[in-house]
Amino acid sequence: LETILVRYSEIALKKGNRNLFENILVSNIKKKIEDIKVNKEYGRIFISKEKFNDEDIESLKNIPGIKSFSKIIFCEKNIDKIIDLWIETIEKNNLISDNIKFTFNTKRVDKSFDFHSDEISRIFAKKIFEFFSKKYRNIDAVYKGSDIVFYTEIRKDYTFIYFEKIESIGGLPVSSTGKGLALLSGGIDSPVAAYLMMKRGMKVDFIHFSSPPYTTEKSKEKVISLAKKLREFENSSKLFIVPFTQIQIKIRKCCDVDLLTILLRRAMFKISESIAKKYKYNVLITGESLGQVASQTINSISVIENVIEIPVFRPLIGLDKEEIINYSRKINTFEISILPYEDCCTIFVPKHPKINPNLIEVIEEEKKYFNEEMFEEVINKIEIVQL
Ligand code: ATP
Ligand code: MG
Numbered sequence: 001l002e003t004i005l006v007r008y009s010e011i012a013l014k015k016g017n018r019n020l021f022e023n024i025l026v027s028n029i030k031k032k033i034e035d036i037k038v039n040k041e042y043g044r045i046f047i048s049k050e051k052f053n054d055e056d057i058e059s060l061k062n063i064p065g066i067k068s069f070s071k072i073i074f075c076e077k078n079i080d081k082i083i084d085l086w087i088e089t090i091e092k093n094n095l096i097s098d099n100i101k102f103t104f105n106t107k108r109v110d111k112s113f114d115f116h117s118d119e120i121s122r123i124f125a126k127k128i129f130e131f132f133s134k135k136y137r138n139i140d141a142v143y144k145g146s147d148i149v150f151y152t153e154i155r156k157d158y159t160f161i162y163f164e165k166i167e168s169i170g171g172l173p174v175s176s177t178g179k180g181l182a183l184l185s186g187g188i189d190s191p192v193a194a195y196l197m198m199k200r201g202m203k204v205d206f207i208h209f210s211s212p213p214y215t216t217e218k219s220k221e222k223v224i225s226l227a228k229k230l231r232e233f234e235n236s237s238k239l240f241i242v243p244f245t246q247i248q249i250k251i252r253k254c255c256d257v258d259l260l261t262i263l264l265r266r267a268m269f270k271i272s273e274s275i276a277k278k279y280k281y282n283v284l285i286t287g288e289s290l291g292q293v294a295s296q297t298i299n300s301i302s303v304i305e306n307v308i309e310i311p312v313f314r315p316l317i318g319l320d321k322e323e324i325i326n327y328s329r330k331i332n333t334f335e336i337s338i339l340p341y342e343d344c345c346t347i348f349v350p351k352h353p354k355i356n357p358n359l360i361e362v363i364e365e366e367k368k369y370f371n372e373e374m375f376e377e378v379i380n381k382i383e384i385v386q387l
Contacts, residue, residue: 002052002071004060005162006045009067010172025065025173031235032059046072061166062233064199065173070151070162077113077159079120082152083127085161090128095148095163098137102128103146109155124152172201174234179203180313181281183272184239186222186341189287189316191230191333192324196315197285198233204285205237206230207272209244219341224385226336231387233331239385240275244268247378254369260350261295262357263366266307267375273308274379282310289316289324294353303357 008025026038026045033056039046049056052071060069075085090096104121115123125141128150133139152161182194184206194204208223220241227239244267251263272284288296295304305312316324328334 001048001050003046003048003074003160004052004069005072005160006047006060006069007067008044008065009170010065021065021173021176024176025063028063028065028173028175028235029060032056032063057166061168063173064169064171064201064233065176066168067170068165068167070165072160072162074158074160077110077154079115079123082159082161083124086124086128086150086152087131089161089163090132090150093163095150096128096132096136096139099139100136100148101140101142101146103142103144103149104128104152105149106152106154109153112156113154120152120154124150169199169233171199174198174201175203177201178282179205179280180283180285181240181272181276181279182206182285183268183287184208184223184227185287186219186226186337186339187287188328188334188337189289189292189324191226191287191337192327192331193285193287193313193315194230195233195327195331195333197313198230200315202285203234204230205239205279205281207240207242207275209242209268209271211245211248212243214245214248215342222336222339222341224387226333227385228387229331229333229336237387239387241383241385242268242271243378243381243383246374250369250374255365257350258352258354259357259362259365261353262300262303262362263369265295265304266362266366269304269308269312271375271379273310274375275382276310284308284310284312286312286314287316287324288314289319289321292321294355297355299356300354303359303362306359 006029022040022045026040029047030036033049035049037048060066073085073089075082096102104124106117106121106124108117108120129139129141148163150161150163153159177200180197180202182190182197182204184190184194185208194206198204206227210220224239227237231237247267248264251260251267255263269284276284288301290296290298294300325334328337
């Protein structure tokens with residue numbers, strides 16, 4: 001049986017809710033990795049399985065709420081036995097070779113044990129040095145600046161060792177803070193926004209506005225693959241696809257073309273809100289970043305969000321494009337986002353979009369095209385893709 005120690009950080013801060021948060025994290029882990037046994041202990045989780053494969057390790061790196069994890073090996077609580085296990089483990093995994101500097105780091109939680117942590121580390125270092133300096137040249141046991149750290153934990157009921165701490169994404173477990181509906185375009189920004197809110201513990205589903213035949217089947221597939229990529233951070237998700245053409249054409253026909261983008265975005269928000277109300281999402285999530293384009297000035301943002309009541313989360317509002325791109329590379333959505341398929345908003349773009357729209361003027365302009373039945377009709381035609 002193999003065991004992995006899973007560390008989380010922030011859940012520990014949520015005093016009263018800690019158990020709840022832990023249970024959600026455990027259940028998220030179980031959904032990703034089958035056939036595991038789980039042991040919870042103050043501040044951490046142990047998961048065991050016959051054998052963890054590479055896929056399991058990849059999954060653990062991408063589960064929000066996990067800070068880091070380590071494969072551990074249990075051992076008897078006996079100094080000589082631990083040293084033997086270290087020798088075996090170091091050999092088996094080729095952890096020491098010529099010119100390697102290593103450090104032993106020992107935590108002794110069991111105070112009845114004979115030695116202090118530092119003493120134990122020194123004993124280990126000395127023995128391991130003696131053993132391996134016969135085989136390799138220029139190895140060294142050091143306190144600082146080592147190439148590898150050998151960790152030992154001696155606890156009341158058990159002792160274990162490990163040599164690798166694999167970083168995960170941190171944050172909070174998905175479904176621990178609420179449900180969000182992310183407006184997903186085919187661009188670079190909105191997938192990052194959805195990811196950041198998942199990392200803050202939200203269960204996120206997606207809504208996309210598509211305008212066939214102006215946007216092709218390819219652009220729809222692109223959004224589906226983005227949503228699928230993002231699903232890797234949660235367990236399952238839905239994508240609502242809204243047939244938006246009719247509304248776009250109507251706006252284009254009836255309204256001032258310089259207000260087109262603002263009116264389109266208000267329509268998107270309105271439809272998203274009604275989906276959110278129907279399916280119980282607490283907030284909308286967008287990839288807006290302050291000042292990036294004309295519809296993302298403070299003024300435009302306020303005029304757009306004025307049309308709805310539910311809150312909008314914009315996790316990218318203070319990020320630079322470069323920072324957003326770094327995230328998108330990290331979560332592997334970048335390569336999909338830069339595929340060249342057209343977006344519904346790029347088909348009728350105004351030449352001189354208003355960057356300083358006036359709310360009253362916009363509301364007046366909106367009356368020229370808006371009708372309730374058309375919106376209902378569109379909402380009824382929404383396609384739901386289960387991912
Ligand atoms: P992105 O890279 O996410 O497309 P952007 O920089 O192109 O963003 P806009 O086109 O102004 O900016 O869109 C702002 C936000 O509105 C997007 O981040 C996304 O959340 C939402 N959005 C835009 N177009 C669509 C669409 N066709 N379907 C769903 N949401 C959209
Ligand atoms: Mg866009």
